[in-house]
Each structure stands twice: as C-alpha cells, then as structure tokens.
Amino acid sequence: MILSKRFVIYSFLCSLYLHFVICSSNTHHNDSFLITCGEANPLKMEDGRVFESDLGNTHVTISPISHTFVSNSEMGLPKILSSARVFTTSSIYTFSTKKIGRHWLRLHFYPVKNTRFDLNSAVFSVEANGITLIHEFSFFRGNQSDPVFKEYVIEVTGSNSGKLVLGLLPWDNSIAFVNGIEILSVPDQLLSSKVIPIPLGVAHELPVRVGFETVYRVNMGGSSLSPKNDSLWRKWGLDKSFLINPAAVRNVSVNPSAIRFHDGVVSNDIAPNLVYATAEEMADANVNEQRFNISWRFEVEQGFGYFIRLHFCDIVGSRLHDLVFNVYINNQSAIESLDVSHRAKGLFTAYFVDFFTNVSMGSDNILVQVGPNHLTGYLPTALLNGLEIMKMSNPSDSLDGRLGMNLDSTDIKKTKSKRMMFVIFSCLGGLFVIVLLLLASFVFYLCLCHKKKPKEDESLGWSALPTYVGSSGSKFSSNTFASMTVLHSLSQMISFSEVREATRNFDRNLLLGSGGFGKVYKGVLENGLVVAIKRGNPRSQQGLVEFKTEIEMLSKLRHKHLVSLIGYCEELNEMILVYEYMAGGPLRRHLYGSNLPSLTWKQRIEILIGAAKGLHYLHTGVSETIIHRDVKTTNILLDENLDAKVADFGLSKFGPSLNQTHVSTAVKGSFGYLDPEYFRRQQLTEKSDVYSFGVVMLEVLCARPAINPSLPREQVNIAEWAMNWQKKGELEKIMDPVLVGSVNLESLRIYGETAEKCLNENGNQRPSMGDVLWNLEYALQFQGACSGDGGDADSMTGISDIPDRIPDVESVDMETISDLESNGTTRD
Numbered sequence: 001m002i003l004s005k006r007f008v009i010y011s012f013l014c015s016l017y018l019h020f021v022i023c024s025s026n027t028h029h030n031d032s033f034l035i036t037c038g039e040a041n042p043l044k045m046e047d048g049r050v051f052e053s054d055l056g057n058t059h060v061t062i063s064p065i066s067h068t069f070v071s072n073s074e075m076g077l078p079k080i081l082s083s084a085r086v087f088t089t090s091s092i093y094t095f096s097t098k099k100i101g102r103h104w105l106r107l108h109f110y111p112v113k114n115t116r117f118d119l120n121s122a123v124f125s126v127e128a129n130g131i132t133l134i135h136e137f138s139f140f141r142g143n144q145s146d147p148v149f150k151e152y153v154i155e156v157t158g159s160n161s162g163k164l165v166l167g168l169l170p171w172d173n174s175i176a177f178v179n180g181i182e183i184l185s186v187p188d189q190l191l192s193s194k195v196i197p198i199p200l201g202v203a204h205e206l207p208v209r210v211g212f213e214t215v216y217r218v219n220m221g222g223s224s225l226s227p228k229n230d231s232l233w234r235k236w237g238l239d240k241s242f243l244i245n246p247a248a249v250r251n252v253s254v255n256p257s258a259i260r261f262h263d264g265v266v267s268n269d270i271a272p273n274l275v276y277a278t279a280e281e282m283a284d285a286n287v288n289e290q291r292f293n294i295s296w297r298f299e300v301e302q303g304f305g306y307f308i309r310l311h312f313c314d315i316v317g318s319r320l321h322d323l324v325f326n327v328y329i330n331n332q333s334a335i336e337s338l339d340v341s342h343r344a345k346g347l348f349t350a351y352f353v354d355f356f357t358n359v360s361m362g363s364d365n366i367l368v369q370v371g372p373n374h375l376t377g378y379l380p381t382a383l384l385n386g387l388e389i390m391k392m393s394n395p396s397d398s399l400d401g402r403l404g405m406n407l408d409s410t411d412i413k414k415t416k417s418k419r420m421m422f423v424i425f426s427c428l429g430g431l432f433v434i435v436l437l438l439l440a441s442f443v444f445y446l447c448l449c450h451k452k453k454p455k456e457d458e459s460l461g462w463s464a465l466p467t468y469v470g471s472s473g474s475k476f477s478s479n480t481f482a483s484m485t486v487l488h489s490l491s492q493m494i495s496f497s498e499v500r501e502a503t504r505n506f507d508r509n510l511l512l513g514s515g516g517f518g519k520v521y522k523g524v525l526e527n528g529l530v531v532a533i534k535r536g537n538p539r540s541q542q543g544l545v546e547f548k549t550e551i552e553m554l555s556k557l558r559h560k561h562l563v564s565l566i567g568y569c570e571e572l573n574e575m576i577l578v579y580e581y582m583a584g585g586p587l588r589r590h591l592y593g594s595n596l597p598s599l600t601w602k603q604r605i606e607i608l609i610g611a612a613k614g615l616h617y618l619h620t621g622v623s624e625t626i627i628h629r630d631v632k633t634t635n636i637l638l639d640e641n642l643d644a645k646v647a648d649f650g651l652s653k654f655g656p657s658l659n660q661t662h663v664s665t666a667v668k669g670s671f672g673y674l675d676p677e678y679f680r681r682q683q684l685t686e687k688s689d690v691y692s693f694g695v696v697m698l699e700v701l702c703a704r705p706a707i708n709p710s711l712p713r714e715q716v717n718i719a720e721w722a723m724n725w726q727k728k729g730e731l732e733k734i735m736d737p738v739l740v741g742s743v744n745l746e747s748l749r750i751y752g753e754t755a756e757k758c759l760n761e762n763g764n765q766r767p768s769m770g771d772v773l774w775n776l777e778y779a780l781q782f783q784g785a786c787s788g789d790g791g792d793a794d795s796m797t798g799i800s801d802i803p804d805r806i807p808d809v810e811s812v813d814m815e816t817i818s819d820l821e822s823n824g825t826t827r828d
C-alpha cells in the first residue's frame with residue numbers, strides 16, 4: 001500500500017521534472033491553455049475557440065485523481081458553463097507553461113444543476129502559485145445566481161519551475177468545483193511601464209511576485225466588447241452605470257480604422273482600437289466656461305492596492321495640442337494639463353497611463369475624474385476612452401480580503417466582543433454566559449495563585465508529576481510539562497529543513513486543514529513515509545502549552561487506536577508535530593456535510609468501538625490516568641480502512657491520583673461536548689470524556705452537529721434533543737435517514753441506553769469507557785446477527801439539508817467563542 005503510494009508520488013514528481021526540463025528549453029513560445037473541466041471531448045465555443053478537456057492533456061495534470069464531473073445542458077448558457085469538475089478534497093491543476101512571466105488566468109464558475117452534488121452550497125477557496133484568489137466562496141452565501149467569471153494575472157517564475165499550479169480547496173466538509181480555465185501569456189510589454197503613485201510620487205515599476213485581479217475593464221462611451229473583439233480575449237464593459245452624473249456627458253466615436261498605434265509603444269494588445277475609437281466627453285462642450293468634472297465611481301474592496309490604467313485618444317480635436325485637461329483620482333490630481341495628442345504623438349493615436357493607489361480601510365471606492373483645464377485657449381472639454389482597474393495581492397498573498405480577517409484576528413476579536421455576547425445570548429441561551437463568567441473568575445483565580453507560588457511550579461517536572469493541583473495545570477503555566485530532553489528518546493526530532501522538504505515548503509496545495517492551533521499539511525518524509533504535519537502558529541502562548549502537552553502525552557503512548565506521533569520540530573521558534581497520516585480524515589466528515597458515502601450502522605459501531613478502545617486505554621492502560629478532554633467527531637480520525645484512532649491530545653491532562661477523586665482545572669473542551677458537571681464544578685474526572693463520548697454517539701446516530709444554532713431552540717443541542725426522544729423510546733425517529741430500515745432495533749436500543757448513561761448528569765453514575773466498549777460490542781453483535789448491514793452506501797439523502805457552514809467550535813476560550821460568533825453571523 002505504502003509502496004504503491006510512494007511510487008505514485010515519485011512518478012508524479014518525475015513527470016513534473018520532465019515537464020520542466022522540456023518546457024524550460026523553449027522559452028520563446030506563448031502559452032495558451034483553454035480548458036473545459038469535466039467534459040471528455042473538446043468543446044467549440046460560441047466565439048470560435050476550442051476548449052480542450054482537462055483530462056488527457058499532457059501539459060495539464062490534476063492531483064489527486066479523486067474527483068468527478070457533472071454536466072447539464074441548460075438552455076441559454078455559454079457552453080463552457082455546462083459542465084464542471086467537482087473536488088471533494090483539496091486538489092490541484094498543474095499547468096506546465098512554456099514561458100516564464102505573467103500569465104492571465106481566467107476562471108469560469110457556475111453551479112451546474114445535477115443530481116449528485118449541490119454546487120450552490122459548495123464552499124471553497126482557490127489559490128494559484130501561492131496567491132489566494134478566492135477565500136471561502138459560495139454561490140449560496142454570496143446570494144449569487146449568475147455565472148462568476150474571474151480574471152487574474154499570475155506570475156510564473158523559475159522558482160515555480162515554470163508551472164502554474166491552481167489549487168481548489170473545499171472548505172471543511174464541503175466541495176469545490178470549476179467549469180473552465182483559460183491561461184494565456186501576458187505579452188511582456190503589457191505591464192512593463194512605470195506606474196505613478198496617487199497621491200503623486202515617483203513613478204516606479206510594478207512589484208514582481210504580485211498577483212492581480214481584474215475588477216473593472218470599461219470601454220468609455222462605446223459598446224461592450226466580447227473577447228472576440230480583443231486580440232487577447234479580454235472583455236470590456238459599459239461605463240454608464242459608473243457615471244455619477246450621466247447627464248453631464250455624451251459619447252463620441254470615430255471609425256475604429258482611423259485609430260493609430262504609435263510604433264511599438266502602444267499596440268493593439270494594450271487595448272483594441274474599438275476602445276480608443278469611442279469616448280465619453282463633457283456634454284455641451286462648446287459652451288464656454290464649463291466648470292465641472294466627469295466623474296466615475298468604482299466600488300472596490302478596501303485594504304488593497306489598485307493598479308489603474310487610463311486609455312486616452314484625442315478623437316475630438318481638430319489639431320494637435322487642442323485638447324488639454326486635468327485628470328483626478330480619488331479627488332487628487334493625477335495629471336495636470338494632460339495634452340493627449342502631444343503625449344500620443346498624434347491625433348487619433350492611442351495613449352495610456354498607469355497609476356497605483358492604496359484604498360485604505362474606511363473607503364470603498366475609486367473615483368476617477370476628468371475636467372477642463374483652467375488655462376484658456378484649449379477646447380473646453382475632457383474625455384476618457386477606456387479604463388482598467390486591477391486589484392493587487394496584499395502582503396499575505398491574498399486577493400480576497402476575507403482571508404486577512406481570519407488570520408491575524410486578535411484586534412478584530414476585541415471589537416467583536418459586544419456582538420459576540422449578543423449572538424451567544426440569542427443562539428445558545430444563557431448557558432455560555434455562565435461558562436464565560438466561570439472562565440473569567442477562574443482565570444483571575446489562577447493568576448492570583450500563579451503569583452503566589454511560582455517556585456512550586458518550577459519544581460514540577462516529568463519525573464515529579466505526583467499530583468496536579470489547581471493552578472499547576474492552568475493554561476498559563478508551561479513549567480509543569482515534561483522537559484523536552486526526556487522526550488527525545490521517545491519521538492524522533494525532525495529537522496525543520498526536512499519538514500520543509502516534506503511539505504514542499506508548506507505548499508498550500510498540501511493543506512489538509514487548519515484550526516486554532518495552526519495548519520495541518522500532508523507531507524512525505526525522506527524515508528517515504530506519508531505523514532500529517534501540524535504547524536503551530538508561532539505566537540500563541542496557549543499553542544505552546546498544547547504543543548508540549550501533545551508531545552508529552554503522545555510520546556508516552558503507543559496504541560492501535562491512538563494517532564501516533566512520529567516526530568516533532570522546535571527549531572526557529574517553530575512548533576511542528578508530525579503524525580501518521582490518516583487517509584480517511586475526521587469521523588465527522590463521514591457523517592455529514594460532505595459527499596463521502598454514508599457509513600453503515602455496522603461501520604459506525606465499529607468506528608465507535610475503535611475510539612472507545614483508544615479512550616479506555618488512556619483512562620486505564622497507562623500508569624497515570626489520562627483524560628483527553630476534547631473528545632469529539634473531529635478528533636476521531638479514520639485510516640483508509642475506516643479504523644478509528646483518537647487524536648489531538650493538546651488539552652489532555654493526567655487524571656486524579658489514587659487518593660484524589662478529581663482534578664481541579666480550568667474548563668476546557670468543545671461546546672456541545674462539555675460535561676456539564678465538569679464546568680459547574682471545574683472538577684475533571686475521566687467521566688467527562690465519557691460524557692463527550694455520549695455526545696459523539698448521538699452525532700454518529702443522527703448525522704448532525706453537536707450544536708447547530710440554526711435549528712429551533714429545542715433542537716440546537718443534540719444531547720438535550722436526542723435524550724428527549726430516547727426517554728420517549730423513539731430514538732429511531734431521529735436517526736440518520738439513510739440508516740432507516742437497516743438498523744437492528746435491539747442494537748439501537750442498547751446503543752440508545754448506552755448513550756443515555758454516558759450523558760448522565762452525575763459523573764459517578766456514568767459507565768466507564770470499559771463498560772461503554774462492552775455495550776457497543778454487544779450492540780454490534782445484534783447488528784451482525786441480522787442479515788448484513790444493508791445500508792445504501794451511495795445515498796446522499798442525509799446530507800441535503802445540512803447548512804453549508806457547520807459551526808466548528810473548538811476549545812471553550814475566547815478565541816473559539818469568536819469562531820462561533822462568526823459562524824453564527826454568517827448564518828443569518
């Protein structure tokens with residue numbers, strides 16, 4: 001198994017290398033990829049271009065190959081939108097380009113109607129050569145029903161080995177899709193001129209390694225131009241809707257064949273003659289003493305730099321130097337006394353000029369104005385022929401502002417706290433306020449304790465872990481954790497360079513997921529082992545504690561049903577953990593919110609048995625009891641055979657010693673899974689894990705999230721809701737619809753009773769994990785005894801009405817409450 005995977009990866013890398021070698025040898029060719037996604041045959045477009053299939057093209061590869069396509073011939077749509085390729089996991093298209101330099105990347109998206117996937121609710125991100133193009137986009141959430149067309153300029157450099165890599169990354173459990181891809185070399189002279197900064201400053205070259213997104217491309221005073229009218233297949237739109245005062249302008253035009261391009265400086269590639277042949281000029285230009293500007297306002301996303309290109313051509317003057325006017329951008333002078341025919345070296349001659357401006361926070365538009373010069377003796381008019389506005393990627397390599405907000409969000413969190421309180425009240429009732437108050441008071445208490453007895457804390461080490469009391473385990477003290485030297489023998493220390501190699505320098509296309517702690521990448525170690533690499537956010541104090549806890553715990557533990565830690569790296573302030581790779585991903589993804597085949601009842605019980613064995617081992621199998629504290633469906637991972645392993649020990653703690661009944665500690669865990677007794681009394685026992693496991697059992701049965709704030713009040717919390725049905729003895733009424741008819745009722749009865757016992761208010765009365773395990777095996781016997789498991793693995797019915805964003809609430813701390821809040825607000 002491993003061998004064949006390794007082979008696939010090696011042959012993949014070899015083929016890339018070959019492409020590089022072949023392609024870098026002829027750098028003088030232009031690239032042109034026209035790709036229709038999900039269509040087997042070449043497609044001739046309305047404009048005459050032929051789009052090739054995305055499969056079977058030697059210069060295009062898709063990886064991994066687990067994807068599928070859908071098509072539908074809806075009437076009245078462009079052909080390119082009739083099919084799409086759908087990805088259920090993060091996937092990449094790799095285009096081996098012949099030319100180094102900037103390329104246009106044009107993407108077509110349309111949620112093709114089909115019976116297999118609901119593309120409207122797909123949530124996904126798109127990246128190209130390390131630049132985020134689109135972050136968590138969804139047709140449904142954007143209230144978008146029209147096709148989406150996007151145009152970017154992406155640089156292919158020698159360091160990307162002459163490749164353009166397009167990543168399609170489904171959000172959490174969602175899917176991603178794309179209908180068509182166009183890639184075209186940008187002619188070298190097209191973006192090589194200097195740009196003038198606004199406010200005015202020294203003109204400079206465009207920065208390299210910056211991605212551009214075309215936000216506006218407008219043909220002033222003319223008709224819209226289809227790609228067929230443009231030598232580089234660009235689209236040009238109308239300007240009327242951007243005019244602040246349409247009554248103040250009138251359109252002028254000349255025969256396009258009259259337009260001249262000045263030798264080599266401006267060519268047809270800059271803009272077609274159709275653009276220069278039309279313009280908007282001031283109405284009543286012949287009335288003297290006109291005192292107004294023509295103003296166009298373009299809405300843009302704040303917090304980005306914008307490249308603005310203005311196209312001019314003197315088509316109204318009768319002699320040179322007749323037409324002189326002023327140009328303003330954002331109320332600031334951009335060109336004073338622009339003499340168009342002088343600059344263009346002739347009448348009817350094309351001319352363009354480039355600007356750059358930052359659109360700061362708090363402003364959301366770019367204002368472009370042309371107006372008459374105050375000097376007399378010139379035509380009292382002003383004109384503009386064409387305009388292009390391109391957004392430039394920001395320092396975090398993104399063209400989508402929503403990304404930045406998810407990243408460095410500490411400041412945003414503070415300002416959000418008021419709204420957060422509101423949302424918490426409205427979706428989840430006063431319950432969490434109690435948690436908050438407890439947390440706050442407890443943190444305060446901890447701080448007090450911490451100050452009083454720092455020495456005691458310091459003395460605790462790996463060898464001296466007799467008891468955990470009060471403050472010693474608080475999230476602010478890292479001294480209690482084992483010294484690293486003890487651990488070296490247990491887990492391999494891995495060098496940062498190897499980690500970087502394994503993840504192709506943290507290639508976003510290898511990203512498996514990201515969470516509060518950081519990002520998780522798939523990687524291949526030098527020895528060929530496929531691993532999951534978790535890279536912590538460097539600045540997080542809490543992250544450091546969890547990092548150390550995880551190493552400490554996992555280095556001590558080896559069990560078939562616990563995810564093994566292969567190594568770690570703490571060079572250069574990095575916090576990196578390397579785990580065995582779990583091909584099946586989190587259990588939750590198999591339950592809802594994705595298009596994975598439904599699990600049968602038997603499979604579900606077997607998975608729970610695996611997880612229960614892992615927890616049972618934690619509770620009883622090692623010298624000190626270990627309490628996981630964060631049992632949930634995203635922390636139960638499945639391998640390729642659907643064998644379950646418990647993961648994520650960042651919150652784990654050692655349990656009470658013999659003469660203690662509990663450990664006092666700050667309340668941590670995840671909403672919906674938290675043992676109510678634990679957060680009332682802040683006393684942790686292994687029975688808190690049993691409670692969380694009960695919630696997991698219900699989630700597995702009902703295939704819905706533990707907390708779903710979008711449901712009616714009484715259904716929000718699965719434990720409350722399902723226990724009402726269990727008490728009525730009608731649990732089968734709320735089980736995952738795909739299971740109906742395939743579940744042995746005796747098996748279900750035992751299962752329901754076990755879950756109910758796990759959820760007992762009183763920890764002492766909950767069963768041990770050993771008892772739970774025994775009961776699950778008993779339930780499995782009944783299911784095994786009845787003929788087969790009969791589940792229809794292809795059925796999707798259980799998924800259709802799941803909201804596109806499932807609240808994924810992590811640990812109970814401020815950070816994750818704001819996660820909840822942001823999920824809550826996107827839902828309404």
Ligand SMILES: *[C@@H]1O[C@H](CO)[C@@H](O)[C@H](O)[C@H]1NC(C)=O
Nearest residue numbers: 028029030185186187188269
């Ligand atoms: C590449 O494009 C440029 C600009 O459009 C053109 O001048 C050149 O002839 C093209 N080269 C090839 C090999 O097609």
Ligand SMILES: *[C@@H]1O[C@H](CO)[C@@H](O)[C@H](O)[C@H]1NC(C)=O
Nearest residue numbers: 140141142143144145146828
């Ligand atoms: C979505 O669009 C429809 C029609 O275009 C409109 O009626 C509705 O109010 C919009 N909803 C939101 C949330 O913008």
Ligand SMILES: *[C@@H]1O[C@H](CO)[C@@H](O)[C@H](O)[C@H]1NC(C)=O
Nearest residue numbers: 197198199201305356357358
């Ligand atoms: C735009 O912002 C960047 C970064 O903040 C700065 O370096 C640059 O000088 C600004 N340019 C202008 C024209 O204001």
Ligand SMILES: *[C@@H]1O[C@H](CO)[C@@H](O)[C@H](O)[C@H]1NC(C)=O
Nearest residue numbers: 221222223224250251252278
């Ligand atoms: C130019 O203006 C005239 C009259 O205002 C209008 O009928 C015509 O459609 C306009 N042409 C274009 C290309 O917008």
Ligand SMILES: *[C@@H]1O[C@H](CO)[C@@H](O)[C@H](O)[C@H]1NC(C)=O
Nearest residue numbers: 047223224225226228229274
């Ligand atoms: C643009 O191209 C279309 C054909 O695709 C043609 O019918 C149309 O006349 C052209 N527009 C102009 C302004 O020439």
Ligand SMILES: *[C@@H]1O[C@H](CO)[C@@H](O)[C@H](O)[C@H]1NC(C)=O
Nearest residue numbers: 329330331332363365366367
């Ligand atoms: C330009 O000035 C107008 C009027 O003073 C103002 O309303 C507008 O917000 C300004 N725009 C920008 C981009 O500064």
Ligand SMILES: *[C@@H]1O[C@H](CO)[C@@H](O)[C@H](O)[C@H]1NC(C)=O
Nearest residue numbers: 291292293328331332369371
């Ligand atoms: C045109 O706009 C600029 C900048 O907004 C302003 O300074 C100027 O006074 C305006 N000119 C006229 C004639 O209104």
